Amino acid sequence: MTGNSLPPVKLTDSGRPVLLPNEIECFFLSGVDLLCEDEPNTWFPHLKSGLLILTTHRLLWIPDAAVDASTSASSVPLASISHIFPHKKSLKSVFASPRVRFQVSPSPERGVATAGSRSVVVTVVVRGKGDCDAFVAKFWENWRARAWEESEKAMSSSSNVAAVAGSSSSGIYSSDGTVRMVGVSGILRKEQEMWESTDKSLQDAFQDLNALMSKAKEMVMLAEKMRQKLLSGSNSQTNTTNDEEMGSKEEMQELLLSVGIISPVTKESAGALYHQQLSRQLADFVKVPLDRAGGIINLIDIYCLFNRARGTELISPDDLLQACSLWEKFDVPIVLRKFDSGVMVIQNKSHSDEEVFTKIKVLVMKPDALRSGISPSDAAMTLGVAPAMAKEHLLSAESKGILCRDVSPDGFRFYINLFSEIDRDDMHLVKDHGIYASWIRATPAHG
């Protein structure tokens, strides 16, 4: 039985990996096995059918809870990879799942294997859909870029700067000749440099974009044609058991998604991988604003907050909706909820309507409230939520028969429901100690 001597991957509550500083995700592949076919193998585990994430620093493997709940998420630091084998095309490879092979050297200081272990050759078996060639290309790119060394250099150089700052140094030039970034002028200079480099890269990007724009019309038409084909294809097949068809259809779907066109076959394919990851990311993000908003928050507010936090690569309202609706499939503690009025909110699963109604009942039985009712702002203060949310709660309470509305030139207010307290057969009857009696006591009779 081989042990697992790979560094573990920390996951958030929603199953998203916790990334290192400066680490960026580059590629996703689903249905991936990681195994070592060498004999003997003392330390590389056999990881079956998980999600493989290629980042700038590591290869992350996250188990699919449905398949294998016992294995934990593991990683292979790119730094410990000594060689990536080129893909050999053979007759066998045409029919089998694509495979990628690389060699991993033990590196105990990175958490890979124990001292004295041997290097092993690891095989990545891509059983799910996914562009293996693109993955391999990115794999090479990231491995050669050695992004982890810059992070390490940055960490050690920042400690160097601290040391240098300790010793005497005046003037704007530091010992190695580069301009020092000190004081306000330093900050300004840094900003300036950043803007200049961004500007240049934007210019480069726009060169390509201008070329694209001239082709834009043709591209859009082509994409539309593909989408129509997908739609008609999915409608004509009633029982798609043809794997190859499904594979190429899903590839097309990913292509379209990357161009920004909404996937037309989402219901059949159980959500593209993009939406699944987005869904988990959103679930993590939502926690803090949700608590701050008192456990219930407007969907529109989350849309603004989430996109503002992302900065670039903004998501569309449709993406957001799809991501929220996927929460049902994962084990996250939040749900999307639609009120009768059409307002959509995100709230904690633990949120109890009954609790809210109890609080409302208490509020509305206070003497002031008995006399002049409550407005959504009054409720907002008591419930600790936004006035718009409070209004939804009041309307829910009304539909449950707890409250009644009073519409007048003074505005929209709610009172405790007295109608249910009034006797059907004798409208002058007032029971002692009832709500009706309390109301009468609180509202002095006039005239």
Place this chain on the structure above:
Amino acid sequence: MQKLGEFKLPHFFNYPPYFTLQPVRDTREKQIQLWKELILDYCKTQKVFVIGLEEEFPLFTNTVIERSLTFEAREAFLLALVSEGRAEWMDKGHRKCLILWHRIQEWADILLQFAKDNGLEDGVVTIEEIRFGTESQGTELQGIDRTILNRALKLLEQKGKLVVFKGTSTDDEGIKFSV
């Protein structure tokens, strides 16, 4: 307790939501029921036979809490009365409503009783006398609405309990009982 003229109003007349047509079905049903009762009660004691939707009706406004029923609400409550047979629209445009705090049949019975009480089983009496005569003083027939009276008379005529005959003018219209 608040009063409207001599009429004793129930406590909930000062409950602001009472004057807003409630959207929730169960609540609205209760609200409608209370308004129906109140309207009938008021009309009976104040001898009001007709309610005009576009006219001022004291019951539909509460100056103390500064609330008034909207047109929609008034229509809803009167419609409820009509559905129950306790009221009738007098015009196609549904602007005037005849309030039947006694149903026509009940009025007919009251008329018959009146005849018996005053020894008029075979007698003759004018419309005027029924409405404003000394015998009807203090009874429910006093000041009865003409339309309602005519309907009750027609009903009894069909049953053969009386005959309506015209006099020289409308004031002379009379009936001969044959109870």
